[in-house]
Amino acid sequence: MFSGTNLPKIGGYNYNVVLSSIQAADGISRVELAKQTGLTAQTVSVIVRRLIEQGIVQESGSSPSAGGKPRKTLRINPTAAYAVGIHFDPIEVSVVVVDMTGHKLAHSRHAISPRLEPEALISEAAEFAHKHLAELDIADDRVLGVGAACPGPIDQSQGLVISPPRHDCWTEVPIKRLLERDIGFSVIVDNDANAAAIGERWSGHGRGISDFAFLYMGTGIGGAMFLSNNIYRGVSLNAGEFGHIVVEPNGTPCYCGNRGCLEAMCSPGAISRDVRAELAMGRASTLAKLYHKDPELVDHTAICLAAVDGDAVARRVIDRAAEYLADCAVTIANALDVELLVIGGKGVTHVADIYKEKVTEFLMSRPLARKTHTLQVAISDMANDGAALGAASLVLHAAYAPSTADLISVFRSHSD
Ligand SMILES: [Zn+2]
Numbered sequence: 001m002f003s004g005t006n007l008p009k010i011g012g013y014n015y016n017v018v019l020s021s022i023q024a025a026d027g028i029s030r031v032e033l034a035k036q037t038g039l040t041a042q043t044v045s046v047i048v049r050r051l052i053e054q055g056i057v058q059e060s061g062s063s064p065s066a067g068g069k070p071r072k073t074l075r076i077n078p079t080a081a082y083a084v085g086i087h088f089d090p091i092e093v094s095v096v097v098v099d100m101t102g103h104k105l106a107h108s109r110h111a112i113s114p115r116l117e118p119e120a121l122i123s124e125a126a127e128f129a130h131k132h133l134a135e136l137d138i139a140d141d142r143v144l145g146v147g148a149a150c151p152g153p154i155d156q157s158q159g160l161v162i163s164p165p166r167h168d169c170w171t172e173v174p175i176k177r178l179l180e181r182d183i184g185f186s187v188i189v190d191n192d193a194n195a196a197a198i199g200e201r202w203s204g205h206g207r208g209i210s211d212f213a214f215l216y217m218g219t220g221i222g223g224a225m226f227l228s229n230n231i232y233r234g235v236s237l238n239a240g241e242f243g244h245i246v247v248e249p250n251g252t253p254c255y256c257g258n259r260g261c262l263e264a265m266c267s268p269g270a271i272s273r274d275v276r277a278e279l280a281m282g283r284a285s286t287l288a289k290l291y292h293k294d295p296e297l298v299d300h301t302a303i304c305l306a307a308v309d310g311d312a313v314a315r316r317v318i319d320r321a322a323e324y325l326a327d328c329a330v331t332i333a334n335a336l337d338v339e340l341l342v343i344g345g346k347g348v349t350h351v352a353d354i355y356k357e358k359v360t361e362f363l364m365s366r367p368l369a370r371k372t373h374t375l376q377v378a379i380s381d382m383a384n385d386g387a388a389l390g391a392a393s394l395v396l397h398a399a400y401a402p403s404t405a406d407l408i409s410v411f412r413s414h415s416d
Pocket residue numbers: 243244254255256257258261263264
């Protein structure tokens with residue numbers, strides 16, 4: 001947890017410390033807040049009064065206390081403000097609207113024509129968002145902002161998407177500027193893995209956890225690090241490329257220039273490639289019939305379903321992918337010494353249990369620090385909406401996190 005400071009003139013920071021502690025706690029009293037933040041009871045009381053007057057925090061119920069009068073429980077007011085999240089994936093765009101607690105109020109997914117230019121796609125996404133807001137009857141002045149999640153690498157300071165793999169026409173697209181123009185709200189851009197991790201911290205397994213890593217399996221494989229209560233971005237804002245950790249030194253060449261990267265060995269595309277290669281050799285499999293009709297029909301979803309059903313070929317390839325993932329998880333554990341590893345993204349649909357079991361097994365027996373604590377493994381519950389929900393959470397996180405006081409001023413002007 002964050003610690004506050006009782007020195008004068010740092011009210012803005014303390015305000016955010018109290019706000020983020022209330023968000024992380026899911027019901028907390030003023031006494032507990034003071035204990036947790038290190039702030040005096042009086043400072044907490046003043047800040048809480050202000051948050052209640054602004055409509056951001058509400059008193060809901062009370063908890064018994066030892067001997068004294070019952071303590072009022074403080075919670076975030078879900079209707080205080082709203083945020084929009086948009087995830088631009090190579091094959092679809094997802095749009096969500098969330099309330100102040102990160103709860104999903106509306107969502108939709110739209111297939112993308114590969115020929116659609118980024119500018120047209122961004123305009124369409126803005127239209128989808130406005131349609132949701134109108135249906136929910138949310139006025140523009142209640143919208144805190146828009147988060148846009150895109151495949152990396154990105155330049156967050158300039159809001160640029162920089163030629164991501166598999167997005168042929170997305171070269172240095174000024175997504176922040178274009179989306180702000182079309183949607184009329186301020187926009188925060190981040191890569192999809194960072195967004196998904198922030199979503200996880202906001203309303204998923206990472207809630208209230210100061211140090212965790214996120215392994216994101218989308219079309220490619222990415223990652224994010226939440227360290228000391230904040231996302232760690234690195235010098236060029238592109239840290240956490242776990243997909244390019246080498247798991248097989250003489251493995252398949254990767255577009256990054258390396259060989260045997262996690263992504264080159266077990267992205268959905270790599271898994272499909274390996275299964276098709278086995279089927280081409282005539283191995284007995286429930287997928288053989290489909291393969292002979294059209295090899296393209298043996299896609300990642302068909303393979304994952306076959307693996308769960310016990311098909312030997314599909315299961316062997318998925319088991320090997322699970323081992324590579326687990327190897328990578330051990331590297332993450334040794335490098336970061338985090339409390340939790342969350343695995344998410346649509347690439348783990350159907351086979352999450354297989355991956356979780358193998359990763360847990362390796363983490364129990366291999367990281368050097370395993371005797372001091374075991375790194376917990378969780379599968380994200382946000383499924384296909386993880387990055388879009390995370391994108392919306394970017395906006396909420398920016399409003400709460402103690403290090404981003406500049407955005408709080410935007411928030412206050414909306415809440416006054
Ligand atoms: Zn690579």
